[in-house]
Amino acid sequence: MDTHPQLTGRSNYFEDFSVGQRMRHFRSATIGEVENNCLTKLVMNTAQAHWNEEALRGSPLGDGRLVFGLITGSLTVGLTSQDTAENALEELGLDEIRFRLPVHPGDTITAFSEVLATEDSPAAPHAGVVRFKHWGRNQHGQVVCELERTVLVKRRSHDHLDAGPPPREGDS
């Protein structure tokens, strides 16, 4: 526990989150071949509308590939992760996942978060449960996905990592 004192941030422990707190996350990401084509196949999603450029040609959904909704969702969560889960012990769950608009390769996702709740965790007194609402927005300002996410986050008061590096031999 005390071998890596400086690996995670200092401003995202359980005590740092408060209900109603809002965050616009600093980095956005464009969905390209790696994010959609590669990851959708990596996770065994056989629906070819995500990776066959011809599959939807002429359909009411429009020409071209559709991004797998959970890739958009995963990228939204990823873009929030440093600010919301860098000091997480465990991802507990998700809820109310909605995909509001189609996303196409080339679209850029920006993530937003709000803290919905903070709770003690009787099973983990060294941590607490934070419930977030996340939104993923495209480059036109439209919300494309939203979800709630529950994370078990370390308490600063109980984190040995926060006590600084272990004393070295010879230190006085």
Place this chain on the structure above:
Amino acid sequence: MSAARQATAGAGQQRFGCGLVSGTDTPLRGREFAVTSSGHPTQAGRPEVTEVDFDSFPVVAKGRRFEDFEQGQVLWHHWGRTITSGDNALFSTATCNWNPLHLNAEYARALGHPDVVVNPMLVLCTVVGLSVEDLSEAGGPFLGMQDVVFHQPLYPGDTLTAGSEVVSAVGSSSRPRDGIVTWRTEARNQHGELVVSYRRTNLVAKRRPD
């Protein structure tokens, strides 16, 4: 090509679709040439060209329609998937989830884990992926998911298998061509332990519109 010559192209030879046959005036699309099983051209010294009516080949259809679902039906999904450390590193980095819990094994060990914890979003995406052919491949927008619970961590080398039960299958009054189906899906590791569960709802195309 005559029927007799087509027959001789059978034994010991394989047929490959090919659009790169030159020196003829027939359209390139939809032709094939014959080669021996060792991959060499036939004895005539050049590829034998024939017409194949690809439009007549029956599609090996995948996926289920709305009529194929009924409440209480249980579906065990195909394939399973062993999640490797490479899967986890690729997925986590490509989705900007650089959390050391998922990417730094020493950090994860310091928190009591035997290895990095597989990114739960990868677990969720993989389980949904394994279920797609059975549940949603035949078409229809993904409406949403509820009650996603990550019951325990997954580690590189663990194997996921998944199954779903139909919670409800109801028609849509506003969309005569679709129904709305909700499933509860569970995935377990190689020890039979529950790893993730959730409910998922999709529009599913009907075979016969109302």
